Amino acid sequence: MTQSPTLSRRSASPSAPAPRKSKRSGADARAGYTFLLPWLLGFIVLTIGPMVSSLYLSFTNYNLFDPPKWIGLDNYTTMFQDERFLQSVGVTVGYVVFGTPLKLAAALAVAMLLNSARKGQGFYRSAFYAPSLIGASVSIAIVWKAMFGDSGPVDQGLSFFGINLGGWVGNPSMTMPMFILLTVWQFGAPMVIFLAGLKQIPADLYEAASMDGAGPVRKFFNITWPMLSPVVFFNLLMETIHAFQIFSSAYIISNGEGGPAGSTLFYTLYLYLRGFSDFRMGYASAMAWLLLIVVGIITLIIFRTSKGWVHYSGDAK
Amino acid sequence: MTTMATPTQSAPDADAQVYNPKSESVTAKRVKSGIFHAVALALTAVVLYPAVWMIASSFKPNAEIGGANTSLWSNNFSFDNFATAMEGIGGVSTLQFFTNSLILAIGAVVGTILSASVSAYAFARIKFPGRSIFFGMMIATLLLPFHVVIIPQYIIFNQLGLVDTYIPLLIGKFLAADAFFVFLMVQFMRNLPAELDEAARIDGAGHVRIFTSIMLPLMKPALISTSIFSFIWSWNDFLGPLLYLNTPEKYPLPLALRLFVDQTQSSDYGAMIAMSVLALLPVLIFFLVFQRYIVEGVSTQGLKG
Numbered sequence: 001m002t003q004s005p006t007l008s009r010r011s012a013s014p015s016a017p018a019p020r021k022s023k024r025s026g027a028d029a030r031a032g033y034t035f036l037l038p039w040l041l042g043f044i045v046l047t048i049g050p051m052v053s054s055l056y057l058s059f060t061n062y063n064l065f066d067p068p069k070w071i072g073l074d075n076y077t078t079m080f081q082d083e084r085f086l087q088s089v090g091v092t093v094g095y096v097v098f099g100t101p102l103k104l105a106a107a108l109a110v111a112m113l114l115n116s117a118r119k120g121q122g123f124y125r126s127a128f129y130a131p132s133l134i135g136a137s138v139s140i141a142i143v144w145k146a147m148f149g150d151s152g153p154v155d156q157g158l159s160f161f162g163i164n165l166g167g168w169v170g171n172p173s174m175t176m177p178m179f180i181l182l183t184v185w186q187f188g189a190p191m192v193i194f195l196a197g198l199k200q201i202p203a204d205l206y207e208a209a210s211m212d213g214a215g216p217v218r219k220f221f222n223i224t225w226p227m228l229s230p231v232v233f234f235n236l237l238m239e240t241i242h243a244f245q246i247f248s249s250a251y252i253i254s255n256g257e258g259g260p261a262g263s264t265l266f267y268t269l270y271l272y273l274r275g276f277s278d279f280r281m282g283y284a285s286a287m288a289w290l291l292l293i294v295v296g297i298i299t300l301i302i303f304r305t306s307k308g309w310v311h312y313s314g315d316a317k
Numbered sequence: 318m319t320t321m322a323t324p325t326q327s328a329p330d331a332d333a334q335v336y337n338p339k340s341e342s343v344t345a346k347r348v349k350s351g352i353f354h355a356v357a358l359a360l361t362a363v364v365l366y367p368a369v370w371m372i373a374s375s376f377k378p379n380a381e382i383g384g385a386n387t388s389l390w391s392n393n394f395s396f397d398n399f400a401t402a403m404e405g406i407g408g409v410s411t412l413q414f415f416t417n418s419l420i421l422a423i424g425a426v427v428g429t430i431l432s433a434s435v436s437a438y439a440f441a442r443i444k445f446p447g448r449s450i451f452f453g454m455m456i457a458t459l460l461l462p463f464h465v466v467i468i469p470q471y472i473i474f475n476q477l478g479l480v481d482t483y484i485p486l487l488i489g490k491f492l493a494a495d496a497f498f499v500f501l502m503v504q505f506m507r508n509l510p511a512e513l514d515e516a517a518r519i520d521g522a523g524h525v526r527i528f529t530s531i532m533l534p535l536m537k538p539a540l541i542s543t544s545i546f547s548f549i550w551s552w553n554d555f556l557g558p559l560l561y562l563n564t565p566e567k568y569p570l571p572l573a574l575r576l577f578v579d580q581t582q583s584s585d586y587g588a589m590i591a592m593s594v595l596a597l598l599p600v601l602i603f604f605l606v607f608q609r610y611i612v613e614g615v616s617t618q619g620l621k622g
Contacts, residue, residue, distance in 0.1 A: 031524040032445025039436035042492025050469035117353050126608045127361045137553040138571040139593035143371045196616040245462055248555040281468050288465045295462050
């Protein structure tokens, strides 16, 4: 906040540009760091610092009460003999691999449906978006658990069609579909983004294609998909990263235990249990770093392969 | 401010109006539009069903939730569940939980607005050495899984004796730790004409003046979407309070709900669902009032729900 006097004097004479410029850029540097201070402080104290210390902790045995004891790579090697850990990896990978593409496919399909409408688009867009706003809340987790419980509305609805699965919540082979439905239900956020992308596609492209006798399938693969690919890329990246981090719903639906039979033991839930109920903070830190590395690799893969399928026209956003 | 959609877009049943017939016949267009609305309305029913079921159940007696009464309607609708839910849990009234949630959410909004706008101004409008490196790091934190930092953060706050206070939950908001909002504001400011600052600079204004009297007033839309989203995110946050708060008197609603679930364990389904409704109520009201800002914010900034 000290830069204003220097700046107010700067309009003196136009004949000496060099010193004036350096004076201004010096003041700018000071002002820049002053304005950036909150973020910079937060970045150092709440992000970089903790990241470095969790990397260190991941090589130790630490229970919050005794000083950390260096054990090298032990946490990382024991992980792969830990059945619960392997189970949590399986649960999370299944959720990401099935849930994310389904959610994005639903989002794209509905966005295309809405884009074809002349009227009422705004209403539907808002209605479909609503679940994204509340989907990760504890309230919805409670509702989901009740709806998919024994003789809940889902069970009863299916029995009406002669399908007697019983409650999904207590059935280890049905909990994953239940969580996938929960994420697909929140298709609204990527849908809104897809819809914005679809509106950017010039209508004359489709008209020209119609003239050439292209059907809806060819139009989709030759116009819609390439034109929309930057948006697909964005949604895929964000949704994948988010899917790895599912926590509250898993915690509430399984009472913080990951049951039945470990079928809802998501990675972050196991990490939480290791760190904050078993107080194995070194082990939990190693899990956190492994997650960071895996998410980093997946991000890199999405970025790398994007050169092959993401098409940027003119000015990339 | 309208409460439903945008003013130009009307309710779904507006297809009864006659369209301007150009290339297709009126009937063909009507049939097409009819099919569209039939599909879209069916989808709306499916998507909104869980919310409708939740609200209907919150008024039903326990025996009718997931019992023989499969319809949403009941002849025994009452406010009993809400009365039970308002009593609270563990000797703490639900009103107290509401107040706690509100304190946290308002703190989050104030902190985020202050810190993110100032930091975004530095990124968007001031040239200084290291800016692009820091900007890259800020973007990288957008993709960073939050879990990498929670354990050391907890250890630090534990050593400082700040566990079971609101400080660990709020300090990040005052230090622009939600990179998404910084990014949103940077994008917004970059779209404002640079001539504004240049003119102000020639008139002798410093960065503080430019920021407070030119940028802030023009940034109103970005500040509004930031406020709405940081409020809702804080209101729904579960992991943060779960890690840091131990005394029920300090619990916000999501944590109180968990306590409620733990202690009643399906013996009082109705009250549990009524409390879930109460906990979501502010979010639903926010959505109805600000939905245009919210949906536009998502569509232009890629904000998540």
